[in-house]
Amino acid sequence: LAKTTQPISMDSYEGQEVNITCSHNNIATNDYITWYQQFPSQGPRFIIQGYKTKVTNEVASLFIPADRKSSTLSLPRVSLSDTAVYYCSSRNSGYALNFGKGTSLLVTP
């Protein structure tokens, strides 16, 4: 399984853009990269998933360089409610997720 590494914590002010980078140096050819958000006492919530280049949805953007050894989750204009733990994971279809240790994001006024 590809090992994912991400910062333990990050701080941001409301309204700023937050970029969280995850490294996955030995990602397999068929692995997707998926990011989840988790609030205390809740299950992880799917944010975004991609294979390469850039993916954007109504919540976030995901940037994956050509070598796919890293990925960056971009959260535009964060609010206090974005305070949560963000997990980077890699996986192939039909297989379980390989989670990183998570990045604890604190958004303050």
Next chain:
Amino acid sequence: SAVISQKPSRDICQRGTSLTIQCQVDSQVTMMFWYRQQPGQSLTLIATANQGSEATYESGFVIDKFPISRPNLTFSTLTVSNMSPEDSSIYLCSVEVRTRGTDTQYFGPGTRLTVL
């Protein structure tokens, strides 16, 4: 996506007893997984619940301790047997759903287990 429910949402159990956790999804899915999340930690895969056959367990997890059933494509159970305080964790089920040609995993709300 998929709507996933788990029962119970939380429980407090005595050492040596067993607890069965149920996972129900609102659509038929092929792949279901069970994870454990210890306090302040990331998620660790326990097993893949296969419909019609035995579950596939990860290293460090055994069937006698965590028996799993998967009677159909919308339901699975995980039993935590002969519990000890070290089993205190959040237990999560997840399902794989195909959306717009891509497989994505979605999680249930989790079951918070405390063993005294």
